[in-house]
Amino acid sequence: RKEVEQDPGPFNVPEGATVAFNCTYSNSASQSFFWYRQDCRKEPKLLMSVYSSGNEDGRFTAQLNRASQYISLLIRDSKLSDSATYLCVVNYKAAGNKLTFGGGTRVLVKP
C-alpha cells in the first residue's frame, strides 16, 4: 500500500459546481498535511495547509479525519481556472520530516 494515495481522476466538473476528493495516508503518526496545486508542466504551489479543525480559504475547504486517516479538499463554485492537478502532502515526523506526496487528483472544469 502506498503511503499517500489519491484518486487520479480526472474529475470532470461543470463550471459553478462543487467537487470534493480525498487523500488517504497510511501512517497514523502523520503530523502535517498540505494541499498543493500543480498546473501542467509547472511546479507545485501551495494551495493550503490542513488544520485539525478544518479550514477554509475562499472557495476551498480542507478537512482532516484522523480516525479514518484521510484529508479532503472541497472546491465550491468551480472556475475554469481551477483545472489543475491537486497533490496532497503528508509529513511523517517519525520518518524525519520527509514530506511525502500523493500521486495527485486531476480536476477538469468545463464550461
Add this chain to the structure above:
Amino acid sequence: GAGVSQTPSNKVTEKGKYVELRCDPISGHTALYWYRQSLGQGPEFLIYFQGTGAADDSGLPNDRFFAVRPEGSVSTLKIQRTERGDSAVYLCASSLGAGSSPLHFGNGTRLTVT
C-alpha cells in the same frame, strides 16, 4: 524576493554521462528538498537537507545519485552514469523548517537521457 532557482531548466545528456543539477533556495530557508517527478505521477522524494547535512537520503534510488549542500545554501544533485530511466523533472524545494513549513518549489530541471 527571489524564489527557488534551479539550473539548468533543461538538460539533455547521453546515456552513461554525468550530470549536475543546481538548486539555489530562498535565502534563510534551512531545509532543502529534492524530488523527482515523472509524467502523470506525484513528486517522489529523493533527499532533504537540514542545513549542510543530509537529514534523510532514503529516497535516492541507488548509489549513482548523490547530493551535497556544503555551505547550507546552494545544493547540487549529481547523477553518475545516467540511464534512460533517470529521465524526469527534478524539483527542488526549500522551507523555513523541515516538516511543518510549506515547501516552495523551483521551476525544476527537465532531464532527458538519450
